[in-house]
Amino acid sequence: MAAETGLVIAVAMALLFAAACIAVAQRARAARRAVARLQERELSFRMALWASGQRYWDFHVPTARLRYLVAKHDGSRSYDFSSEEADPAAVIHPDDLPGVVDTMHRHVAGETPEFASEHRVRADSPVSTRGDWVWIRARGRAVEFNPDGTILRLAGTSLDIGRSRAVERENRIASEVLRSMSEAVAVLDAQFRFLSVNPAFARITGHDAADVTGRGAAVLDSLEHDPSSGRAMREAVARDGRWSGEMWQRQRNGEEFLCAVEAATVLGSDADGGRMYVLMLSDITLHKRAEEELRYLANFDALTDLPNRSLLAERLSRAIVRARREGSRVAVLFLDLDRFKDINDSLGHAVGDRILRAVAARLQQAVGHGQIVARLAGDEFTVILEDLAVPEDAERVAREIIMAFEAPLLPEDGQEVSVSASIGISLYPDHAQVPTELLKRADAAMYQAKAAGRRTWMRYDDSMETAIRRRATLAGALHKALDRGELRVVYQPRQSLASSRITGAEALLRWSSPEHGEIPPADFIPLAEENGMILEIGEWVLREACLAQRRWREHGLSDLTVSVNMSVLQLLRGDFAEVVRRVLDDTGVPPQALELELTESVLMANATQTAQKLQAFRELGVSLAIDDFGTGYSSLAYLKRLPITTLKIDQTFIADLCHDREGASITTTVIAMAHGLGLVVVAEGVENEAQARFLAQHRCDEIQGYWVSQPIDAMSCMAFIHNRQLAAGQRAGAVGAP
Numbered sequence: 001m002a003a004e005t006g007l008v009i010a011v012a013m014a015l016l017f018a019a020a021c022i023a024v025a026q027r028a029r030a031a032r033r034a035v036a037r038l039q040e041r042e043l044s045f046r047m048a049l050w051a052s053g054q055r056y057w058d059f060h061v062p063t064a065r066l067r068y069l070v071a072k073h074d075g076s077r078s079y080d081f082s083s084e085e086a087d088p089a090a091v092i093h094p095d096d097l098p099g100v101v102d103t104m105h106r107h108v109a110g111e112t113p114e115f116a117s118e119h120r121v122r123a124d125s126p127v128s129t130r131g132d133w134v135w136i137r138a139r140g141r142a143v144e145f146n147p148d149g150t151i152l153r154l155a156g157t158s159l160d161i162g163r164s165r166a167v168e169r170e171n172r173i174a175s176e177v178l179r180s181m182s183e184a185v186a187v188l189d190a191q192f193r194f195l196s197v198n199p200a201f202a203r204i205t206g207h208d209a210a211d212v213t214g215r216g217a218a219v220l221d222s223l224e225h226d227p228s229s230g231r232a233m234r235e236a237v238a239r240d241g242r243w244s245g246e247m248w249q250r251q252r253n254g255e256e257f258l259c260a261v262e263a264a265t266v267l268g269s270d271a272d273g274g275r276m277y278v279l280m281l282s283d284i285t286l287h288k289r290a291e292e293e294l295r296y297l298a299n300f301d302a303l304t305d306l307p308n309r310s311l312l313a314e315r316l317s318r319a320i321v322r323a324r325r326e327g328s329r330v331a332v333l334f335l336d337l338d339r340f341k342d343i344n345d346s347l348g349h350a351v352g353d354r355i356l357r358a359v360a361a362r363l364q365q366a367v368g369h370g371q372i373v374a375r376l377a378g379d380e381f382t383v384i385l386e387d388l389a390v391p392e393d394a395e396r397v398a399r400e401i402i403m404a405f406e407a408p409l410l411p412e413d414g415q416e417v418s419v420s421a422s423i424g425i426s427l428y429p430d431h432a433q434v435p436t437e438l439l440k441r442a443d444a445a446m447y448q449a450k451a452a453g454r455r456t457w458m459r460y461d462d463s464m465e466t467a468i469r470r471r472a473t474l475a476g477a478l479h480k481a482l483d484r485g486e487l488r489v490v491y492q493p494r495q496s497l498a499s500s501r502i503t504g505a506e507a508l509l510r511w512s513s514p515e516h517g518e519i520p521p522a523d524f525i526p527l528a529e530e531n532g533m534i535l536e537i538g539e540w541v542l543r544e545a546c547l548a549q550r551r552w553r554e555h556g557l558s559d560l561t562v563s564v565n566m567s568v569l570q571l572l573r574g575d576f577a578e579v580v581r582r583v584l585d586d587t588g589v590p591p592q593a594l595e596l597e598l599t600e601s602v603l604m605a606n607a608t609q610t611a612q613k614l615q616a617f618r619e620l621g622v623s624l625a626i627d628d629f630g631t632g633y634s635s636l637a638y639l640k641r642l643p644i645t646t647l648k649i650d651q652t653f654i655a656d657l658c659h660d661r662e663g664a665s666i667t668t669t670v671i672a673m674a675h676g677l678g679l680v681v682v683a684e685g686v687e688n689e690a691q692a693r694f695l696a697q698h699r700c701d702e703i704q705g706y707w708v709s710q711p712i713d714a715m716s717c718m719a720f721i722h723n724r725q726l727a728a729g730q731r732a733g734a735v736g737a738p
């Protein structure tokens, strides 16, 4: 029994042992399976961590220690973890640290469901491997809590976002650039339908994004200028990958504008092979207009719209080339307005400009619209005549131009004004072969036309070159003439027709140059006016004349008037009235004994301005005479507005008096009308008794001319006057011969 019991126990023990062994083996197997599963999971975790590029981190709140876990891969199936601890303050960029701490605090305080932050960390920290500082995105949440529910530990992952941030930044910059670009930019799909546009696109085309998205680019196609150009551009860019050029495009409101277009193919990610197009448009309408304006300014005269010097040179060159080929002739007509400077100075530049415009129109009308008329400068115009049959044809045109100016001009302001022109003509191939020489020769001929009395034309001949050179030499010599004592003043007496008494004398300037001989004032006064020397010379003449007058008065000739010519420059520049007052003071001559003569052209036109200037002389008590009356543009009605006292009829009318009915009737009319205005009338250039008699019959007041006396020096003049006063006293009332 005991044995049996022992056996049973032994069997039971064995069974128990076996069962225990089985259980142990099973547990061991289960444990191994669990370990294997754990290892598998950990490997997966490592692989996932490695593959995602993320780092694992956890943060122990009480100690503020940060632990990282980084998965490393050696290329085989082994993925290792490395674990490091760090002080967050040493790893996180100091600028970002406060933000990170704040985010952490808010999560720890339960304000946010998770911790999420983008910040920079040190590159050599376990969370990064590149650069000094790298951007990471860290996410995590509380994973362990204290018994009181507060957070003990946070865990999460972090990802190096440096590269994506750079891409994002680039994208942001690119879109900002697009937004701020002044060119319109549009992205189109493979069918040239708008995908997106920038703000400048809306500004330039009037179509905003909502308006065009999904619509075809044909919405911009021009309807007016070149309707097929849009399609052609799209075909070209689809075929060649890019297109650039200028084309007209249509705005939303239908207006068309000229654009510089750049179109290019880009590869996108949408359908149709991902092909997209970028279109860049810049509005160049204004730019184009400015360019055209510049081209116009470079070739045309802005005042008259006529071709300018440079375009003239080009057209003349072409005309010469053609004439050479065809064996024909070209004429250059160089036209200069007579005394335009005076008109300009007296009327003011605004009126001067209007007159020039009217001259340009009259000139073009006179020569016909097929001929080239250009404005060179100021009042200088040029006409090119091609295909001349004979040289005389050029002269015929010149004559027609001069006649065309016979009728007064009516500039835009409505005030009538008469101008005349002097014209010089040169011919290809007769006088020169190249444009510059032809122009020079025509200019030289024009100067001769002026010297010949203006309002006429001259054809170039070689002797004119000599005349031009002489002018230049004289201008140089004139500068020294005053200092060298080469100038002197002579006096031409004036006689009353009623009493035969000498009423005064006109001071006339003379220049005797040791090198050039006796030079007439008509040659050197214009030179002195051109270079401004007339101011100095004019004052000197005035002083000389007043000194002579004082001497005459000292010798008992007290009722004489001395006349002095005044140039337009003296009237308009400086304060000549003050100069006159000073000279009268210095010489002790009473103002009533002085008369100032101004040529009609000086006085013409701007009556108000001239009248004001002249009033200053009248206030001094000086008399004013209008010289060369009849050669200029004024009318007697106009004279009414000027404070003048004397009118001198130009000698050309007097010369014609006895054999030209017209001259005679002009003279008698002028005398009658001048008397009506209360003016003293003096006839100039009286050379014979017949003229004097005619003038006396028509009640002309005084005469001046060779019949009375040649201009003579001051002493001779005094002697002459003494003798004549004596004789006149004996024959009072008669028209006495000198």
Ligand SMILES: Nc1nc2c(ncn2[C@@H]2O[C@@H]3COP(=O)(O)O[C@H]4[C@@H](O)[C@H](n5cnc6c(=O)[nH]c(N)nc65)O[C@@H]4COP(=O)(O)O[C@H]3[C@H]2O)c(=O)[nH]1
Binding pocket: 492, 507, 508, 509, 520, 521, 522, 525, 538, 541, 565, 566, 567, 597, 627, 628, 651, 684, 685, 686, 687, 704, 705, 706, 707, 711
């Ligand atoms: N054919 C002919 N001519 C006669 C006769 N009697 C006088 N003459 C000339 O006619 C001109 C009259 O002077 P003007 O009309 O004031 O014309 C003057 C005047 O406008 C200007 N001039 C002369 N001296 C001066 C001056 O000191 N200052 C200014 N600004 N101009 C002056 O030069 C012009 C020419 O002066 P001149 O050569 O001295 O010419 C003078 C005179 O010598 C005549 O019977 N027959």
